[in-house]
Amino acid sequence: MAGYQALAAVGRSIVALLKLRFEEELPGLRRPSAVLVGTGDLGTVDTPGAAIQFPAVSVYCYRLSVDRETRAGWSAVAGADGVPRLPLRMHLLVSAWDGNVEFELEYLGLAVRVLESEPVLTGPLLHPSGQWRPGDSIQVVPDELALDSMSEAFQALTAEFRLCLPYVARVVLIEGRPAVEGERVATVLAEMAQKVTP
Template structure:
């Protein structure tokens, strides 16, 4: 895996999984949240005309991307062999519930936890959105993120919205491949050389 649309495809896949499960879990006619991909600007427009987040809702917000250092060495070695750069990424997610009643928000968060814990692996072919240009057998795991309170507060300080109760999750590993033939197996080191007399050449 995967093409440059992989990150967006993972976001869409999580939203699709949640919405399908909401329909299965919640009886017809009862209030049912809609899962949406959202960003900071959407948090300031909740339940307004044209808003992405409309009550009731569950928002999935990717607030950070990071390199997956556990798998990067192996993928770098593979890239040196076939000439295709491979960058393994982690998507750091904050999942929040939106409703006019606090008890309902807690209910939606509890249901979201059950869904993600029951189906933590998105595979291709399967739940992964096809726009990611996946290969057969590709998989992305959705796991709880061990996020300190200080780190979560910092994430909200960067936004204009007030702090909200949320679930921190990780989507890993989302590997994006470069164009073929852009990686060289040779490394050239350029620098100065110092002889025994201390002179630099």
């Protein structure tokens, strides 16, 4: 379980893992940077001050959804301890950026290799800003996204279509504040009973 920073922490964790493995795989060679990007960054690629500078691999969260498979179970736990929890899935697009399409394909292949080799982020692989508890983990796996849906996503972004890999990070569990206990009703009722008694 994590605090409200968990979503950002998952993005940071994935980017940090990619950076680390890129450095190990391509020592001393031209290698891409890994960056977490937003919608605005996709329209300013490789311009002065832009987040995405060639060569790069970007991680873009285009959607959040509730994890239906685990929500009922966590609702039951919340009913018992009074702490609400919402399990979320982060839907990601991983893209490579370079002036050469062959390099882009290589970088995408390398990103797949990293994410498939280490699909579970736990312990030191989780960015500390997420306020993680011992045993917390995030699974990063390929997502099912139809070509039509991907094309529509890029049309909505007003960005040129980009070859990308859809991934989903699950389950990001956001923990709410514990329920506040109200005043004891039994005391009030006892006082009322004494007043009513003749």
